[in-house]
Amino acid sequence: MTPLGPGITLQREYRHLSEKRLTLKPSTNRFIVYTLSLVFGLFQALQCFPFALIGGKLPSNVQTGREDFIQHIIGQIYFLRQGWHWPLLLDQKLDVPSGTNIALTDSIPLEALLLKIAHPVFPNMLQGIVLYLALCWTLQPVCAVFALRSLGEKRLLPALAAAVFAAFFPAFIFRIGHAALCGQWILLLAIGLYFRATRPGAGSGPVWLLALLNSLTLLVHPYLMVMTGAILGAAPLTLVLRDRNWKICAPAIIATATSGVSIVVLGSVLGYWGGASGGGYGFYSMNLASPFWPVHSTLFPSVSPSLVEATGGQYEGYQYLGAGVLLVLGMLLLSRPGIRLLKQLPKQHAGLLLACLALTLIAASNRIYFLHVPVLLTHFRVPGAEQMRSSGRMFWPVAYLMMLGGIYGLCRAWPRVWPLVLLAGIALQWQDTRDIRSSDHQTELDLLAPPSIESKQLFSLMQPFDKIEIHPRLECDGVDSPYIMRFLYIAALKNASVNTMYTARKTSASACQPSAEQPHPLDQQTLVILTGTSQRLHALRWNSMQHAQCGVRDKATFCVAADVPLPAGLASPPPPPVLPIDQEIVTAGRQFKHDEILESGWSNPEDWGVWSEAPEASLYFNLPVGIHKAGLVLRMHSTPSTPQHVRVLLNGTQITEWDVKPEDADYQATFSLPPDMQAASLKLQISNPVRIGQDPRLLGLALLSLKITKMD
Structure with a gap:
């Protein structure tokens, strides 16, 4: 093992071992590094996520502010309870009659398919979202070690630093509410495969593995697929610009093209394409100051996020690197050897540098701000940008490369003091993210809280009905979506069909149809839930036109067929207010x-x-x-x-x-x-x-x- 540097006790110990020629074999070192990172990741996962949730237990309550998380679970609940059918990913009881593709509920289709295969053996596992999150927390440090070793740094302490930095990466642990996007270990794995694929004399194996990873990532989340696609595309570009040898570049070019074709085909077969974005490109962007501005930092609790919120939606571009990573990067940039290493990047990894530049521009969007200072405001849009409405996320691979490059460069730019800097960085990163990690753990514990009285009453009210209609549908009016999610979740728990769903994209099949909002005859198994400001009007219409009877509870009106007993706990709906006359x-x-x-x-x-x-x-x-x-x-x-x-x-x-x-x-x-x-x-x-x-x-x-x- 390479000495960590003179001037400290640890270095003397290594020198003593070296004099006795007691060095670890590379295979032994590799085993120790990966074992430690795996144990560390598994410890973090079990510390954050209750084992009952990892095992598939369903939350008893819908937490306010966790609509995305509940959306993912709803998609998996319906998917795991239905038989195999075609189209493969369609939830037939969700948003009837068109159904909902679980790709549009971000329910991690790849994991859902594997769980469905195993479901006969594990019938009590009704959701795998928390299992997937635990897997992400476990693999994140392992894949960071893989990426750093692929870059060429194989010593123990740098590997442990990479593991800790990645596990406590603010942009990773902050994303817990959107489970599919916690699969950032995939980005680290892709980065590692890129470095292996672009080594001089490397075979075609790594680039083909990267191409396969890119294709499968579509079944995790399309945003992650775009990021891994940029890393994959960087491999042939680097080889072309560096080696100028088409024989060397050909396998990478073929692998990249094959992956692109397979994504188009796979997406077409599984119904990924055709969804319309709700817009937001240029709004949900990244502020250029975000990687360095300590929002949600334990070390700087008084720092306001408002300075990196120039559009009102730049919380989606949250990219703070953490105090430990910033320390490492700062030390690297303060040394001449570090600057020289950076100057070698265009020559050694030109393709990766161009990919990072492209991802950064997409993340910053066409409304670029540094703090509240406009840098560039334009109407130009990258083709297909609207499908990446939350473009601020696209900086993640760049952030991880900054972290990995910082560790690699520090160990070469500061040969005497880098161990101390890394140890200080580990301590800072751990302390800096303490509050976010505690919040994540509490958020998961809250899912195990016993059902509230309100949840019990609502479940009892909806229990007798197998068909739930919500008007207006979320496709027509999504203003009350956080409130409506509780109805959708209870419908999923009892496997009832519903006429709407909260999705990431809208399709033509599920588009708002005004005719579908009109009153119609009700059978004994149907419960109509009216929400919004005009529910009293709609209740009158259901009452008068279809002989339904309605009652009010909380912020919603519930209607059933006239020959069905009105559920207990409902109050009579008040008459709609009379409009003032001759008054503006x-x-x-x-x-x-x-x-x-x-x-x-x-x-x-x-x-x-x-x-x-x-x-x-x-x-x-x-x-x-x-x-x-x-x-x-x-x-x-x-x-x-x-x-x-x-x-x-x-x-x-x-x-x-x-x-x-x-x-x-x-x-x-x-x-x-x-x-x-x-x-x-x-x-x-x-x-x-x-x-x-x-x-x-x-x-x-x-x-x-x-x-x-x-x-x-």
Whole structure:
């Protein structure tokens, strides 16, 4: 084993052993390093995750703020309970009748398939999400050691430093809520295979293993696949630019092309393609200061995250490297040998350097900030960038390469003091991430808490029903998605079919269909759950049109068939409030006191008013008794530079048409109601809704205020 450096007690011990020629064999050293890193990783996994959850126990409660985690579990619960069928990854009872591909719920399809094969032997394992997380915590340090040894540093202390830095990497342990993206050991494994594939005289084995890894990573998470794909693509590029020998480069080129083709085919067969992103590229980006700004640091608890939040969505680009890694990088950059090592990068690993540059640019997006200082703001988008809406994550491979390169360079730039620096770095990294690790552990323990009274009551309410309908569907209005997840989770626990699902991407088959939101006959096994601001209106419709009966609990209304006993614990729904007459109602933010007016197709009210966000937007009016003919005044404007032609329908019958201009103006209409009706539903059919800039919504009309006037 190479001495750690003169000037310290540990070095003297190594010198003493060297004089006696008692050196460890390479195979012995390799065994010790990997064993220690594996034991360390396994210890971290068992310390963080309760064994019951690793064994497949289902959480009793839906925790607020863990919607992504519950989303993954729901996908696996349905998948493991259904028989084998085609399409292979389709959950048939989730978002009926179209079904939901578990790739869209980020339920780690590769693991789900393996669990399904083993499920007859382990029937009590109803979710493998926590098992997968424990696997990630175990393999993270092992793969970091593999990557560092592949880079050429095989001594014990550097390997242990890499293991600790990777296990306590803030961007890794902070990502626990999104389980599939905790598979960052795959990136470390890919980095190690890249270094082995680009060694002078290396065979084709490592690059083909990297190509296989890249293809399989699609079945873990497409974001990780993009990152491993960049590392794979760097291998032939490095060989071409460094060796200029096509015979040497050919296997890497063929392997890369084969992996690309296999991903296209595999994704097509398993239904990965065709999903539409909700937008967000340029919003969910990485701030250039994020790797160095100590957010969520135990050592710097008073540091505010606001300085690296220039867009409002840059929490997705959280990339803090940790105090230990920053110490190592700082020491490397403070030495001339370290600078010389960095200058050799373009010559030795030009392809990897270009891949890192590309990933960094994608992570920073087309709205680049350093703290709150704009560096570059442009409308240019990388092709396919919208499918990487949370582009800030793409910096992960670069961050890991910085950590590995820092350790490798430090050991060569500071031959006398590097052991002390690494030991200090290990201590700093451990202390710096203490709060995040404690939070992760507590988060997992909370999943084992006994069910709350509220959860028990809700489960009892939903227990008799095998079909759950939620209106509006999340595909139509996702504002209440955190609240609705509890209904979806209870439906999954009892294996009931549901008509909606919270997914990472939307497909044409599951798109919002206004006709599907209308009342229809109910059978005895169906429970309808109405949420949102217009649920009282919808409850009246279900009641009057389908002879259903409804009751209220918490923030939702529950409806069943008229011949089914209403579940216990429900209160009678209050009547919808009567709209004031001859009074201007402003739709701006906190001033808006009548949000039940916004029946469907509207975004959240803002400080000035509210945007429509669908081709159809509806308003609901409940008029005072005795008023059957009224005038309507809507103050509106269209999207900038895009006038909108609007058809206006009252209770399904067209009453007028408007050409709405970009300037504020009043648009008027008169309408009449039958003597026995006080409720009016006004539907606005908008000709050409558009997306503006980075806004993912489909905007058409801006409603500033409205007024109903009595007419003789």
